[in-house]
Amino acid sequence: MIKIKYTSSLSVVVVTLLAGLLGACDKATYEPYKEPPPSIKVEQGEVQAFCPETIDPTWREAQTIAGVEIQESRLCLPDNPSDIAAFVRGTNNLTMTQLMGTQLSTDALVKGRDLDGDGDPDEIHIRLEVVELNGGSPDSSDPMTTFEIAPGVKPGFWAFAPKTRGMATENFESNVANSMLRLPSPTIRVEQGDKVTITLENSHYFPHTIHLHGVDHPYVKENGEGNDGVPQTSGPMIMPGQRFSYELQPRHAGTMAYHCHVQTGAHLLMGLIGLFVIEENRPNNPVQTFNIGAGHVRHPSVAVRESYDREYDLLYIDTDTELHNIIRSSNDVRKIAKSMNREYKLSESTPDYFLLNGRSFPYTLRESIIVTAPDENVKLRILNAGTSMLALHTHGHKPTITHYDGVELAEAAQVTRDVIMVGSAQRVDLKLSTHNDGLHSYGEGIWLYHDHTELGITSNNMMPGGNIATIVYESYLSPEGMPKTQGVSLMPYFSPEYYQRKVPVWSASDPDGQLGEPQGE
């Protein structure tokens, strides 16, 4: 653009401008040419492998352990089949060797008598603890008991966890949380009519409770104690070091939730919320009581197997790191409480990470891809635990909404669409058909599914991030659980530098740096 020299007279400016636009100005002057700075090479930093090699590949195979049938799980990071067997049998029904194959405490999950004589246990005693992930230390600025939601990203979290034993980390040399201690809080599964006891053993430094959201439970227990987990109406909080048992015998099946009801705006968002699924009663139907990290259900219930080939639990939550990192701002529990409850302003919250089953893209691809094959029905149970509406979009498919908040819709009301709105705390059950009829599915491939509110696909305002994951047909999946993508390389997203916003987003496709980082910027 030619620069016009100003004169003092407005009219002359107008005339000169017009002349310039007409290309008739031979008086235009300009700065001397100066070559813009070259692009500098930005170090990508350490790039992690898509799939850590430490996983035992046999974990992905279909297998039977301790009499429990476990479905194939072709994810990069499948759940440990030994854990699943324990979740179906109960820790009390395992041999010592079998129990040692898990990190569960002896009393984490006690399955008792078969009360209705239909071939499965109906007395279920679940013990939960509260774990802090990426917490603080007076001696180090590094997070303690770490859980990475994306490369290099470790906001503080709290989660319910099955009662474990031994160290909180995976081994003495590591500071990484052991596999039972993670986000989100596990899905809990029971059978309709089970006599369920949930004991919260509060191993955390703040008070907590369990509120059963949508789950049929009496307001008071037989002994008169409050059973609703709401401190202001039901009963006292479970203080640090204390234990309390909730009792229920749910009559209605469906996809429900549970969460802490102490300072709920903070405690729920810190991660103390999970799916609570009540499966329809069937004979010989011991269910997988915990689904750690939600995701693929490798031992679906009899009722689910009647209608579906596979089942996935999907929990969405958003994270304002300003709230989450309060737990590392001081080691004094009083100061943490003050900062979280009296200084942090939820009204000014700005969520910056968006998680599906505790992880953001690209880690969602390691463990939250929906694996399927043509002509299948896949059941998806969705909980939005976040602060804003989830507009879940499935590429290449139009799933059918079968249930809202655990209640089946009349057939005429079961809508088939490709953006599913899920409000805060709502649950939606979807039937994803992979029949290639141009409506339910457009055929085999790698199809994204993600929140279409756009903010939901960012991590610290970087894209692609957030809760992006994929529906992957088996023919597009490598033996290591990696989708055989054919677009740009995914590897830059596996570096912490990318989400620290240090790397130009198209570096991998732009070796000459024409869209890169100008020197001196």
Place this chain on the structure above:
Amino acid sequence: MNDSPERKFSAIGPRGLFSSIGVIALSQLVSGHALANEPGEEQLFRAEAYDASEQRTDLAIDKTMEGSCGEGKCGEGKCGEGSCGSNMRMDELAMVMNENKDNIPKDCPQISEDIKLTVKAGREYSLGHNGTIFGFDANEWRVSPCSRITVTFINEDQVRHQWMIHGLPKYLYPQGMYHMELNGEGQVTGTFIVPSNEKNYLVHCDIAQHMEKGMKAQLVVGKGDGNLPSIPGISGAYIPPAE
């Protein structure tokens, strides 16, 4: 983390494979199939013992599991970080790992002294230290070199607590660790023998945030070799060396 220099930080590690601390037999670590069917082996408890943990009945479960790695292999190769000759006993209330009543450290001519310690744990013991929430009834114990120490560990809370000591010789204690854990309120007793060198050993509860929020202590052998940081009532936060 100056207090336990052996603990390293790694970004991505095995997920669950070495998740049990030292109690998975070697073959299971290698195959990853820790939960094979083993006909003939007794069940831990029977289903009739539903909610036995509330009754705290003694089911006399006292099995010792031995790994198969010897000295020098710890922490490397197929032994993994988890299984170097660990031994443990466990019942529904408690777990004791790497107990050692008889193996005298090679630098000790004999056991110098038999010491009995009682350690109490619970929220009540945090009351003396502002800003903490869990605690031991003492944050320091002094013993003589080459002594044999029998600890009775009492948990007064309704949640798990541990008494875990680090930095012992690895040829006697896999991962250099001796560990006691209570599943809830109750008590357990176990024994270990310290070597001759004068040293301050880290003692803590390894449940997430329990050490940071009060359950940190030291076992001082002889004159020791200096206080560890952030021990309630004894020392403040670690100061990193100036660069």
